[in-house]
Amino acid sequence: MITARSLVKHYGDFPALDGVTFDLDDARILGVIGHNGAGKTTLLKIMAGLIAPTAGSLVVDGIDVARRPFDLKQNLGYLPEESRLYETMTTDAYLAFFGEIYGLPKVVIRERRDELLASLALETDGKKIGEFSKGMKRKVAIARSLMHDPGLLIYDEPTSGLDPMTSRSVLDYVKGLRDRGKTVIFSAHNLFQVEEACDLVLILRRGKVVAKGTMPELRETFGSITYRVFFRIPDAVAFATSVGYSASDGRYLTEAHSVEELNRTTAALAADGAMIERIESRYPTLEEMLLKIGR
Numbered sequence: 001m002i003t004a005r006s007l008v009k010h011y012g013d014f015p016a017l018d019g020v021t022f023d024l025d026d027a028r029i030l031g032v033i034g035h036n037g038a039g040k041t042t043l044l045k046i047m048a049g050l051i052a053p054t055a056g057s058l059v060v061d062g063i064d065v066a067r068r069p070f071d072l073k074q075n076l077g078y079l080p081e082e083s084r085l086y087e088t089m090t091t092d093a094y095l096a097f098f099g100e101i102y103g104l105p106k107v108v109i110r111e112r113r114d115e116l117l118a119s120l121a122l123e124t125d126g127k128k129i130g131e132f133s134k135g136m137k138r139k140v141a142i143a144r145s146l147m148h149d150p151g152l153l154i155y156d157e158p159t160s161g162l163d164p165m166t167s168r169s170v171l172d173y174v175k176g177l178r179d180r181g182k183t184v185i186f187s188a189h190n191l192f193q194v195e196e197a198c199d200l201v202l203i204l205r206r207g208k209v210v211a212k213g214t215m216p217e218l219r220e221t222f223g224s225i226t227y228r229v230f231f232r233i234p235d236a237v238a239f240a241t242s243v244g245y246s247a248s249d250g251r252y253l254t255e256a257h258s259v260e261e262l263n264r265t266t267a268a269l270a271a272d273g274a275m276i277e278r279i280e281s282r283y284p285t286l287e288e289m290l291l292k293i294g295r
């Protein structure tokens, strides 16, 4: 369980985080989103005990992070936005090195390394890390974050710069971690991925939380279902209606933003001789919510 209360971080006079409060249960994925400079990395670094908040408190599984950062790190895997790896090492040597830092017995290091390489589908062919593609390097960094089998994972843009297939496999892997009882907090600019993978979403704007909740809760907050009405008309040339609509490839479409507007629209279309084919309702996507929030 994570309890963050009124977290503030100032860089000089600048408030990069300005009173961030949230709770997160175990075995959940929290997505942290926001425009560039909203404070995502700052929040993740505080969560990972890498920088201290200027004010506020953060308690992870009963550990007060400001007082016992070392205890937090025992159970934490952190993936920075850009991870520097030891490029001249092979993956085997690299992961073994980190396993040793965590004091794991050799047999455990071997087992865990093999398991991680297999589950991340990372075929290294004994190459040095410097010879890997970006996606492979990201997977090595993810494997490193898991060598000591931590319960909490903090990943800063884990799929940034990866091709769609590699992104997909990393995202599926992250979901699998949650299903095995781990708690994952990740930031991302790919909002579709956040929408798909996260149990909870935290939206930051200029260091403040502007919304948080499950996707259904956020949809409630940002309201506005859009109804899309598809219709046919017998004679396109003669068709005249007070309802604005668009047409392409012989399909006619108009939108309404409330049930009342929908009723008015469908009545007007019917009166003008249009035949309604179907009505779809659509909730705003995370991307639309962010656009609505603005910078």
Ligand SMILES: Nc1ncnc2c1ncn2[C@@H]1O[C@H](COP(=O)(O)OP(=O)(O)OP(=O)(O)O)[C@@H](O)[C@H]1O
Pocket: 011, 014, 016, 034, 035, 036, 037, 038, 039, 040, 041, 042, 043
């Ligand atoms: N070490 C620092 N010193 C001074 N200002 C900083 C420092 N780190 C971050 N900032 C500022 O704090 C604000 C938040 O930065 P942060 O990196 O947390 O944002 P972000 O949401 O992760 O952005 P991005 O999506 O671009 O990665 C920005 O205005 C940034 O310029």
